[in-house]
Amino acid sequence: MALSFVRKCMARQFLARLLLAGILLASLTACSTPVPSKPRDLCAVFTENRDWFDDAREVYAERKVPINIVMSFIYHESGYRHDAKPPMRWFLFIPYGRGSSAYGYPQAQDEVWEDYQDDAGGFWSSRSNFKDSLDFISWYILKTRDKNGVAVNDVYNQYLNYHEGWQGYKKGSWKKNSSLKKLAEKVSGTARKYGQQLKKCDL
Numbered sequence: 001m002a003l004s005f006v007r008k009c010m011a012r013q014f015l016a017r018l019l020l021a022g023i024l025l026a027s028l029t030a031c032s033t034p035v036p037s038k039p040r041d042l043c044a045v046f047t048e049n050r051d052w053f054d055d056a057r058e059v060y061a062e063r064k065v066p067i068n069i070v071m072s073f074i075y076h077e078s079g080y081r082h083d084a085k086p087p088m089r090w091f092l093f094i095p096y097g098r099g100s101s102a103y104g105y106p107q108a109q110d111e112v113w114e115d116y117q118d119d120a121g122g123f124w125s126s127r128s129n130f131k132d133s134l135d136f137i138s139w140y141i142l143k144t145r146d147k148n149g150v151a152v153n154d155v156y157n158q159y160l161n162y163h164e165g166w167q168g169y170k171k172g173s174w175k176k177n178s179s180l181k182k183l184a185e186k187v188s189g190t191a192r193k194y195g196q197q198l199k200k201c202d203l
Helices: 002-031 042-048 050-063 067-078 110-121 130-148 155-171 178-198
Strands: 088-091 094-098
Touching: 042 050, 042 067, 042 178, 050 067, 050 130, 067 130, 067 155, 067 178, 110 130, 130 155, 155 178
Parallel strands: none
Antiparallel strands: 088 094
């Protein structure tokens, strides 16, 4: 009888833990923000996600990096997907890992994200959190200005630094990479377009 009682208690504990795990999973899923339906229109992006606009204003107030520039980085890096990752690499039909540890809205790799956490972000900052991602990109842009002398508003060269890293930019690893230079031009163009749109947003 005692053994039966113990088994019932264990079963109840297991079911309680299973239920708690389900509730946590459901809450996490509910908190994930859908990808904007019109990602090329910054006004529409902020209208769909008002919290993002509030986050962007708060980060801008602290860092002074223009909102349109930071948002253009996120758009081209992750397409506004909170769990974005590089594509899986395959050998025939066997997966053997992703191209890098890049993750989240800013597609920041582990090493530089840890540098950000140590320097400014804190232990609990997350690449799947929109405000943290805005702050990270702003932090990186300011570091690029200080380390490599690139003006904050020079989006083309700022993005090359973001993609190649500060040392990679100094070494000129991007100079023969025509596809990367075209992408940097696109990011710069998006930043200009976003800037024009932001002036007219009714938010």
